[in-house]
Amino acid sequence: MKRRDFLTKGTQGAIAAAALIPLGVSATPTESPLQVDDLGDRKKDNWLEVASGKKIKPQRKITKEFDVAVLGGGAAGICAAVAAARNGAKTVLVQDRSVLGGNASSEIRVHLNGVNHLKGGLPERETGIIEELLLLNRFDNAQASFPVFDHVMYDFVVREPNLELMLNTQAVEAKMSGNKIKSARCWQSNTETEITIKAPIFIDCSGDGLLAATAGAEYRTGREAASEFGEKYAPKVADGWQMGASILMSSKDMGKPMPYTAPSYAIRYKAEIAHKKRYIKGFDEGIWWVEVGSEHDIIAEQEINRHKLMGYLHGVWDYIKNSGNHPEAANYALDWVGNLPGRRESRRFIGDYIMSETDMTGHKHFEDAIAFGGWSLDEHNPGGIENPSEPPSYFHAHFDEIYEVPFRSLYSKNIDNLMFAGRNVSQTHIALSSSRIMATCALMGQAVGTAATICVKKNVSPRDISNKFINELQEQLLRDDAFIPMRPANDPLDLAKKASLIFASSTISGDAKLMNDGWSRDINDKIHHWESEGLNAELQMEWDNPIDLSTVEIKCDTNVKRNIMMRKDQRHDKIYTNTVPEEMLKAVDLEARVNGSWIKLGTLDNNKRRLIKFKFDSVKTTAIRLKLKETYGKKSVKLFEVRCYA
Structure with missing residues (x-):
């Protein structure tokens, strides 16, 4: 079956094209805000309280007020909430599950x-922020356990004051006041509590975007026609198809033959008609x-x-266990089976710009760039396993x-x-x-979380950030160790930036003078680093005139050419x-020259971050010295x- 034929033929046979219901392609949502009873009403409730008898x-x-409200606790929501909180906004992160992480959690x-x-x-x-989280997971979850990763993410969030x-x-x-969300009506299931959250800025990172939809935010669902954005891989005619949801499992070699009986609800897999790219390999990690x-x-x-x-x-x-076609699975048994599907697509909310395929493949440069991507155009078969004659993804x-x-x-x-992220x-x-x-x-989450704090501090809208304060947003993101293609840092x-001299005790590659050139990684084979020859190295920065100093920030090497995410197979290669x-710096001392003498301002013996920050009482100095020990x-x-910084 050809790819486009699946738009008019279902897996059980031909269906009329009219039976396909586009879900609002290029449309504004038509549903009105939810009208529900008072969820917190307990007039008929009688609870015997132990304390009082x-x-x-x-x-x-209850009602709570915040500067920034983030809805959705996946990777985007975590980074948005942490960014907002660290940049000074009183923030709440609302997650509809009992664990954080979304598709990366132990549930999926x-x-x-x-x-x-x-x-x-x-x-x-x-x-x-996302690298900081993944590095923390390498320290605290060396066993690569998904349930432990839940707790790493939990710690990462709750430790933010x-x-x-x-x-x-x-x-x-969403409760509205004109074109603004005044408050979000929330339901906390395990405490039977209706919570009203008030905030000047809301960020919907929930994926499906229920709050944004009830606010009347414009959105699209389905596929655009190729002609609308000049997209090579879009269909000729717009339709309502979206990428589906997947469910995962894992299996374990038990060292002895393990029988398997399918449950009553199992649906037979027809391998004889499946596309050749529906590979059955590495099934211990899930399919x-x-x-x-x-x-x-x-x-x-x-x-x-x-x-x-x-x-x-x-x-x-x-099929794997009992067809006879996979004898290598004889000793394997299911170790974990997912109950919650991971969804890829539903609503896509409309902003002042709609990013398209051609922006990515053409590597369009945006003056308001705040993040980057580079995963392939990985469009999954819209029918999924119910359209077995097509590959599971077209890649x-x-x-x-990377693109911007x-x-x-x-x-x-x-x-x-x-705002949105995800x-x-x-x-x-x-x-x-x-x-x-x-x-x-x-990365999008960190950008909108950071932008939200600027909105709150300046009492402006996200659109104002784009029109008036984009440079401030970009500079803060770069300072917080985000990377923006074609955008060097230049924080006044x-x-x-005003140092008269930067030098080091030894150099094997790069140059100490590159420490303030605005780039925090090597790019396109251009060097933007300094590397010592051996350890117990030193790097020194001098000023002609004394400066007031209270903060020093260092970006060390964590090898961005090598991925650190947790994998089920514990893969370790180049x-x-x-x-x-x-490569990451573990131990470092910071000293400053004050009145001609060197004094220690800080020491770190167990660093766990690429971005290292020393904060101390202000000193007047003419030089700083980093002693790089391990x-x-x-x-x-x-x-x-x-x-x-002063």
Whole structure:
């Protein structure tokens, strides 16, 4: 069956084209805000309280106020909330599950991929908040356990002093004041509590975007026609098809024959008619193509599809175990089976710019770039496993260099105080096939979280950031160790820019003078680092006139050409590592010259971050000196940037 034929033929036979229901392609949502009863009403409740011995009426309705409200606790939402909190905004992160991480959580267990799909296999790995989280996981979860990763992410969020986490909570309705969201009505299921969240800025990172939809934010679903954006891989006629959801499993070699009996709901896998690219290998790690799409409303059919997916998964495993075609599976047994499908696509909200396939393949430069991507155009078969004659994904095009993501795609065109990050941003269906990858979504999250703090401080809208304050946003992102293609840092407050002399005790590659050149990684074979010859190295920065100094920030090497995400197979080669990067700086001392004498301002013996920050009481100095004592294994140390602030 040809790819486009599947638009008019279902897996059970031919269906009329009219039966396909486009879900609002190029459309504004038509549903009105939810009208529901008072969820927190407990007038008929009588609760015997142990402390007082009296029967009380439980209080199950509260209101909380924040500067920034982030909805959705996947990679994008985590990075958005942490960025907002660290930059000074009182922030809440609302997550509808009991764990953080979204598709990367133990409930779904998708690899937290990013730009690790470039031609030639080398990544151009993400830095910033998402790298900090993945590095923490390498320290605290060396065993690569997904349930432990849940707790690593939990720790990463709750340790932020300016950030409140609400789990098991879903934002179900936006209360509006004109074109602004005034508050979000939320339901916390495990406490039976209705929570009203008020904030001047809302960020919807929930994927499906229920809050944004109830606010009336414009969105699209389905595939655009090729002619609308000049997209090579889009269909000729727009339609409602979206990429489906997958369910994963894992299996374990038990060292002895393990029988398997399929459950009653299993759906037989017809391998004899399956496309040759439906590979059955590495089944101990799960099979990603057990996927189901939807001809109608992919959100409304989630529970139907969940049941079908579980049936299809057991059908595939039954084939592996009992067909006789995979004797290598004789000793394998199911070790874990997912109950929650990982969704790829639903609503895509419209911003001031709609990112398209041609922006990516043409490597369009955006003056408002705030993130980057590079995963292939990985458009999954819209029918999933129910269209077995087609490949599970088309992998239309691979990138040999990264592309830019514009800020104008991350805020709502018609709701003044609403931003997005993740798969629900302003983009076409084909563009989504690349940018939906979690680490790319995380970069968007850090960008909107940072932008939200500027909005709050200046009392402006996200559109104002794009029109008036984009330089401020970009500079803050670069300072916080995000990378923006074609955009060097030039922070006027960075005193390192005014240093009269930068030198080092030894050099094996690069130059110490590059520590303030505005680039925090080597790019396109151009060196922007200094590397010592051996350890116990020193780097010194001098000023002609004394400066007031209270902060020094260092960006060390974590080898962005090697991926650090957690993999089920614990892969360790030139592309992936399953350990802490050996290049990363572990121990360093900071000294300053004050009145002609060197004094110690700080010491770090167990560093776990690429971005190292020393903060101290202000001193008047004419020089600083870094004593670089130890890495996590490499016999030299490499730095990319040193910044200094009053």
